[in-house]
Amino acid sequence: MVWEALVKAILLGTQRLGKRPLAEIVPLSEEIEPLIDGDSLEAQILQGLAIASVQRQAGRRFPKLEVEDSPGVAPEERLPVCSAAASRRLEEILAGEEVPERLPLWLGWAQRCQVRVPPQFLPALLEVGRQGRNLRPLLLPVLGDRGYWLAAQNPDWAYGALVVVGVTxxxxxxxxxxxxxxxxxxxxxxxxxxxxxxxxxxxxxxxxxxxxxxxxxxxxxxxxxxxxxxxxxxxxxxxxxxxxxxxxxxxQLPESEFVQRVTRWVAGRLRRSPQGIIVTLPETMTPEMRRDGVREKAPAKLSRPHWWFLQQLARVPPRVWAQGDEIDDWLQMAADHPLKDLLLEGWAVAAMGYGDVEWGRRLLRWPIPGRLEEVQGRDRRLLGRLPQEEREAWILAHLQAHPQTMSKRHPSLSRLQICEWDWSDGFSRAIFQRFCQDILASQDKYDWAVRATFRQFATWMNPHLEAEFRERLLPKMKPQSYWRQTVEAFLAMLRFRQELQEAFSGSCGSCGSSETAENP
Known part of the structure; x- marks a missing residue:
């Protein structure tokens, strides 16, 4: 609390704080207050920051120790520490401005290589984990036993004290x-x-x-x-x-009594006839539907009967309706049905949940709303079920079918944003070439969505292509192009990943040259 209050005071400025003593601005303890004797508020704030900095490094709020309450010695480490080269990369990351982008890659390599963080970086990393919950699953396995011990000394780092040696x-x-x-x-x-x-x-x-x-x-x-x-x-x-x-x-248990019950419920309301698909929507919310977790209140622009039916349809394995080429017949009939969006979304969520590749690859061709599941998350999982070669061919075919200049409304942009795997060299070069054309043709135009997506590619492309990409694009760009900073950041990320791979190569014999170590 002291550190945060001091930072807030600095941001406000001493003129706005008036002539109040520091103790009225910052919650100083009885032990700390006598240590601050500066002759101005500015000097007192700097003294407070110095003390608070020591507190943060020590991992415990100062002063709090009694002889009988002293923590035990940190246990012996079980994981080896990372290499000196990897340690230098970590130091550069923590001192830089791209921690959210680069730190997960470093932690991914460390976790894959089964090495731990050097002890001098533990306070900084524990603080990063306090502020960013999404990093904790990557951070916890590489803190080491000293990291778990240190986290136990500071209530703010309690999330890192979960692993205790000797506790079952x-x-x-x-x-x-x-x-x-x-x-x-x-x-x-x-x-x-x-x-x-x-x-x-x-x-x-x-x-x-x-x-x-x-x-x-x-x-x-x-x-x-x-x-x-x-x-x-x-x-x-x-x-x-x-x-x-x-x-x-x-x-997730296709043979469960629950799935069989829901399947019977939906089959009684969805059937195929010579005229097409016939849907009978439920009229009321029954106790059985409520027991099975059907949400009663519908989202905007959707009636309750439609909402109830959609939830139940999404729970039925898609193979119940069709398999193989017959799936195309069902999808075509759905395309001509007044409840087209309802049917397609229910089948898409079901295909995602049950991992049905046959239905998934066909449903990816359709624009489908996302009322049950967020669209990008759903399509990412559907695409991820396909073999990599098929995934990449599908994306390239989609791009070829939409040759217009890339923009935030381009139908392929959302597809490219879910390509989260280690790309083949051929796929990397094809995507880069497509974006090169648009970048060189629109150097003076600003489109944040397109630029952010392009930068994201650097996480998935082979980093050893960096020199090739640099030579193909940078010499052709205007010095003052709006795109130049984005391209340089893209190339810097590729170069960083290359350096990271080399830094861990000495301490990660099991990784070899695999790029998957970055994204375990």
């Missing part, structure tokens, strides 16, 4: 707050799903709905038919969010 998963599950319990529950789901399920059942009735929902989310790991009886019980929960999560999990 069951012991960790019984103690601590929700994040701690979830961490250990995830460990148990990986190692012994039955034990994890029994632990949840033991506390189910005593814990609040939000916690019960979070417990169920861990069942995504190693979900099997053995979990079905417990999930069916959860369908009877008083909480809507708990019922929805239980239904979502049961949908």
């Amino acid at each position: 998963a069951q012991e960790g599950w019984r103690e601590g707050n929700l994040p701690t319990r979830l961490f250990w529950l995830q460990q148990m789901r990986r190692q012994d799903p039955a034990l994890a399920r029994d632990c949840v059942r033991e506390v189910w009735a005593r814990h609040k709905a939000g916690d019960r929902t979070e417990y169920l989310k861990t069942f995504h790991q190693r979900l099997t038919a053995a979990d079905e009886p417990f999930l069916l019980e959860a369908l009877g929960d008083k909480s809507q969010q708990v019922r929805e999560m239980a239904a979502q999990l049961l949908t």
Whole structure:
């Protein structure tokens, strides 16, 4: 709190703060206040920052130690530290302005190579993890035992103190707050799903709905038919969010009683006739539908009966309706139906959930709304199910069918934004060449969406193509082009990834030259 308050004071400026003493502006402790004796408010703020900086490095709020409360010595490390070259790359990242883009790549390599962070960077990384929850899954495995120990000394870093040497998963599950319990529950789901399920059942009735929902989310790991009886019980929960999560999990078990029941419900309302597809929408929300986690309130511009039917359709395995070439017949009939968007979206979400490649590759050709699932997330998963060669061929064919200049409204741009895999050299060169044409033709035009997407490509292209791309584009660009900064940032990211790969090559024998280490 002291550090944040001091930074806020600096941003406001001492003139706006008036002539108040520092103790009225910043919550100083009784121990710290006597240490600040500057003859001006500016000097006192600088003194406060110096003390607060030591606090942050120490990992514990100062001063708080009593002899009997002193923390034990940090345990021996089990992971080797990363190489000196990798350490230098990490130092450059933390000192730079592109931490959100570059740090995940470094952490991905460290996790893949099973090495830990050098100890001098632990405070800075723990602080980054405090501010950015999305980085924690990458950060936690590489903190090392000293990192877990250090995190336990500072309440702000409690998320990093979940791993305790010598504590079993069951012991960790019984103690601590929700994040701690979830961490250990995830460990148990990986190692012994039955034990994890029994632990949840033991506390189910005593814990609040939000916690019960979070417990169920861990069942995504190693979900099997053995979990079905417990999930069916959860369908009877008083909480809507708990019922929805239980239904979502049961949908991943195609042979479950739940899926069979929902399939019968939808089959009674959706059938094929010589005239086309016939849909009979439900008239009322029944207790059975509510029990199965169907949300009653519909989003804007969609009636409740349409909404209820869409949710149920999305839970039925697409192969129930058709397989092989017959899928095209169903999609064509849907295209001529008044409920076209409803049918296509329900099938798309179902194909995503069940991993149905046959339906997925066909549905990707259609523009489909996203009321149940966000469009990009859904299409990313559908595309990700296809073999890489087919994925890349599909994207290139889509680009070829839309030769107009790239813009935020270009139909291929959203498709390119979900190409999150390590691209082949041929695909990389084809995409780069297409963008080269547009960049050189529109150097004085600004389109943020196109530029952001182009920069994103540097995360997935082979970094060893950097020199080739630099030679093909930069000499042809105007010095003052709006695009020049974006292109230079793109090339810098490729060069950074190349350096990162070389930095970890000495300490990561299992990685070889694989690019997948960056995105584990």
